[in-house]
Amino acid sequence: MKLRYSLMITFIALLSFSMFALSNAASEECSRASVNEGTITISPAEEEQVTGEGYPVKTAVPGDNLIFHLRVNNSASVEQMAVMELIGPEGWHASVTGSVPIPGGESREILLAVDVPLDLRMDPTDDYTFRVDAVGNLTGDRGFILVIVRLEAGLDHELVLLPDSSKEMDLRVFPGQNMYIDVLLRNQGDILDDYQLRIMEHQTDWDIRFMEGEGDLHITLPPGETGSIFRTELLVNVPSTTSPGFSRNIVLRSFSNLSAIYKEGKETDSVTIHFTVVNPSTMTIRPAETYIETESGENTPIEFDIVVTGVSDATFEPSLEILSGSFSQSGWLWSVDLEGPSVFSAGETRRINVNILPPSAISGEFDIILGGTSDSADVIKGKTTFLVTAKTNISFSDLVVSDTKMGEDVIISFHIRNSGDSSQQVVLDVEELPSVFIPAMDPSSFVIGPGSSRQVDLILYPRTERPPLEFSFKINIKVPLDDKGEWLVMSELDVPVAIKELPNTVVYSIELPDRPLDEGESVPVNITIENPSNMAAVGWTLEVYELTWSYSNVIIDSFHVDLGPGERETIEMNWTARPSARKIRALLVGPEGSDEICLEDNDLSEPVNVRPAKSGIVSGNDAQEGGYIPAEYAVAAVAGGSILLTSILLFFNTDYVRYPLFAGLYPLYTKLKPEHLLSNRLRRRIYVYVQNNPGEHFRSILVNLNLTNGTLAHHLYTLEKENLIRSQRDGLYRRFYPAGYHIEEDKVNLSPLQKRILELVESRPGLSQKDISLGLGISNSTVNYNVKSMKEKKVIEVRKMGKSTHIYPISTENS
Structure with a gap:
């Protein structure tokens, strides 16, 4: 018993001593306690964004939930419990980790959760600060940190x-x-x-x-x-x-x-x-049908419903408006089955009938708008669309398209028929025609009587050597729509055209030595021929001639030729030089009796200069073939002729000088066989142009057919010598007519194109040259040339207004 009592006394003594020792240590630590300098401190975690002062900061808008990561550090040698405290703005909700045990010399992470409030009135761009404190339970040291919420709220x-x-x-x-x-x-x-x-x-x-x-x-x-x-x-x-x-x-x-x-x-x-x-009632007009098809000149009924909404009765007096696009139309007749102003009750729906009669010779879509006036209601108009088809009184018939071969003009004829009861003004034009063709229609504008028909001829002149083989275009019949110069397309004609490609061979080149030749010398001649078509040329003949100073053709040799599509061949031969020779001519002739060939570019000549064995005059056969011209005389003659030619072109640039001059440069005219006269495509084209445009002068033909002076003069000279055409001087011009054409001496000569220009100017005085170009579908240069010519003939006058010019017929009076 005594022993147990002694042991208890000893345990109590030891416990008291231990507590005294701890108390002294704590007292010693407390004597050193301070804020953010003692054993307890707080710092932002590494991942946190901080201000310049080192405080963690986050940007937010109301309604955001933010989490800040912080670290609490214990630098004491013993473990302490860090007790957390939080102070924030009023009305904000925030929470921080409670108490955290931290071993001595270590740190622990804590979380600060902040909810940005939605229901507080705040500065939208202010900073809101929270203070987080940590207090050590043993040392009493206090560490703190400021946490910033930066508000960036938009206002709208x-x-x-x-x-x-x-x-x-x-x-x-x-x-x-x-x-x-x-x-x-x-x-x-x-x-x-x-x-x-x-x-x-x-x-x-x-x-x-x-x-x-x-x-x-x-x-x-x-x-x-x-x-x-x-x-x-x-x-x-x-x-x-x-x-x-x-x-x-x-x-x-x-x-x-x-x-x-x-x-x-x-x-x-x-x-x-x-x-x-507005008025207390509304009158709404609704068409029973929104789209109606009818014919011109046909009486057509339309039904409309009139619906009255509101609180009062209303009177109604109808009116009708007819529009094409935004333009009001005239000439329509209409009636409605209401007698004068009619009374409609509030809430009433009533159907009325409107009869409409479109004018004759009209077509297209038109808006029919029924409206009116009311003394006590607002009227909302009703609209229906009319598709009017013109009754066709003018029509096409008897279409004929010529069997056209490559290189030829396309000739088309058809009839215009009037099945109506009255005469009708008709204008014809073409659409969708390939641009490689120039159309010439005769006539293109005329008046056709009731029950009659008239033939119209159309020629398509190709601008290129190889126009399309197949194409189609439209011919339109136009009749006057009203007296304001507007026209209506009454009928259309689709015209298919097929051009037959023919086998063709051309003389590509003639190669001779590039030097003067001596009499009797054997001269190598290389003639290259080619078939540019897509068809084989079989059974052709190459004829080689010597053209003499006496304008005769002396055949030298001939060769049989067969060429495949696109094939080229060179014929080699020798020729004995004679002083009477002026040129070597190569001519390709198709198979005998065959018309299915093309003769374009089948004739080529190359000049030669042969020196006689003896100088001076050559006797014998050579003298009979035309003699010899010394080279020095020839050079002098050419030089003098060039000077004379230049002078004439500079000072006499007129048709009556140009045509004889260039025609005179072609003295090698030889009588052609009738079957060969128009085999040349250019000559045939010029001949057809003169036939269709009698009275055209040299310059006009030159411009419209896009030819050179010499080429045109040569072919006109040949045609006139063969009596296929004739020419006559008209002031500064020389005009060309078909053979047998009667020329009225006292009449002003206008070409068909100039007549078309005059008709257009008479119908619409004051047009510009650009208007004429667009209206007739011709180039500005062609218009400019013909306007100058017509001004000289005193059938039009040109007035300058500002920067633009306007054209008037002489007979039209304009202020």
């Missing part, structure tokens, strides 16, 4: 009119009407805001207020998807004394409190309501 709001969320609204009201207009205000920012809603301006005798009462509205709206919208109704009472036709604008404006304070976002927004006072 919107005021709209429902139901379309529009900023403006047009309303038709009648006297005495009460109406309600839905208005919506939405907080589109990131922060709670206070707003004021105000009626800015209105008619003083109109009762206008919000459903909440008179005066301005004050609204507080939080951000976010829900709760950020305020809806109200605007009550409008239109006085019964307001006259129809009166209009008034009402403006509602909203004001943001935070935007006004912090100058951020939109301070104000507004909506506008346009009121127009």
